[in-house]
Amino acid sequence: MLSDRIQTLSPSLTIAITMLAQDLKNSGKDILSFSAGEPDFGTPKRIKDEAIKAINDGFTQYTAVPGIIEVREAVAAKLKRDNDLDYTAADVIVSNGAKHSLFNLFQAVINPGDEVIIPAPYWVTYPELVKYAFGIPVTIETDDISGFKITPEQLKAAITDKTKMLILTTPSNPTGSIYSRAELEALGEVLKGTDIIIASDEMYEKLVYDAEFVATASVSEEMFNRTVTINGLSKSVAMTGWRFGYLASANKELIAVMNKLQSQSTSNINSITQKAAIPALNGEADEDIEMMRKAFAARAEEATALMNEIDGLSVKKPEGAFYLFVNIKDISDDSIEFCKELLQEVGVAVVPGIGFGSEGYFRFSFATDITTIREGIRRIEKFVKQKRA
Ligand SMILES: Cc1ncc(COP(=O)(O)O)c(C=O)c1O
Incomplete structure (x- = not known):
């Protein structure tokens, strides 16, 4: 019944992890998610106002x-x-x-x-x-x-x-x-x-x-x-x-x-x-963009430093975007298993590297507030210590 074309598609690992995290959350577990691929900021007011105007103008x-x-x-x-x-x-x-x-x-x-x-x-x-x-x-x-x-x-x-x-x-x-x-x-x-x-x-x-x-x-x-x-x-x-x-x-x-x-x-x-x-x-939201960029820059700096303090993990500071791609090769060669255990044991959701075609890493999104980032990395450290013990 189904087309050959549709059967070429694989399900998204990112969505699988997000759903597992959601299930655990629904069952009352304290879950911190670092799997998001979107900014944690709202759309700038100037842009929202223009949309409201377009609606009121009947566009x-x-x-x-x-x-x-x-x-x-x-x-x-x-x-x-x-x-x-x-x-x-x-x-x-x-x-x-x-x-x-x-x-x-x-x-x-x-x-x-x-x-x-x-x-x-x-x-x-x-x-x-x-x-x-x-x-x-x-x-x-x-x-x-x-x-x-x-x-x-x-x-x-x-x-x-x-x-x-x-x-x-x-x-x-x-x-x-x-x-x-x-x-x-x-x-x-x-x-x-x-x-x-x-x-x-x-x-x-x-x-x-x-x-x-x-x-x-x-x-x-x-x-x-x-x-x-x-x-x-x-x-x-x-x-x-x-x-x-x-x-x-x-x-x-x-x-x-x-x-x-x-x-x-x-x-x-x-x-x-x-x-x-x-x-x-046209650049009318540039101040807001710069505010977001600066916030991401500060998080990139701190999250990279904290992550690199964990024995067994290493990460290169990103030059752009809002993700750390963390090397776990000293600890695991199965990033799906690593991420599942991390989620189940310390309630931290990150995305396995294999989903991006590279085994031996996970992706940690820092598009979330710095307090949550610090707590998330603290939990990752606890998990890694347990694994290495
Ligand atoms: C590299 C890259 N390209 C494109 C997109 C798609 O962005 P959108 O469809 O929201 O414009 C994303 C979103 O995650 C992305 O990470």
């Missing part, structure tokens, strides 16, 4: 499929101002979150058997969406020693005549690593003379600590032409529930087919969200 009907011209112009202006990228409104499609942008992109370019190179650890959704398009995910392993970044040599070795795309996530979920300009240029050199598309997921662009963010498409004209830039407002402006993501590409044919796909599937995204996104893109 409640269908809009153009890729988004109203004003919001696509605001995206193009943001990409110019922040990232020095020369896209126009016609190069932009606004979708229901960056997840939807990626879905459209994969459906538009992947043929059965096409290979998509995905550096691991990766955001859990990529391989699933690639498989759903009948593509083949090809992972490149990275580790904390290499700073969780692929090298030009690794990329070269992974390319075959079936390679269609390379996915880059900078800053990365789950590791927080950021590719420098020189590193992006070096990867670009390897791709010269090929038709390989780069999908550059830049969702965490605004959440950067002691590092410089460089947009992949900005490093050269060649990289601009091969890169599809993906971004959104979920993480940087605390707008996860609003569903505002976008992609931009200089390839007119690609934009046209993705518009066609979106027109036959979801049509435009919520009209109110589009209006509310304009001040966010």
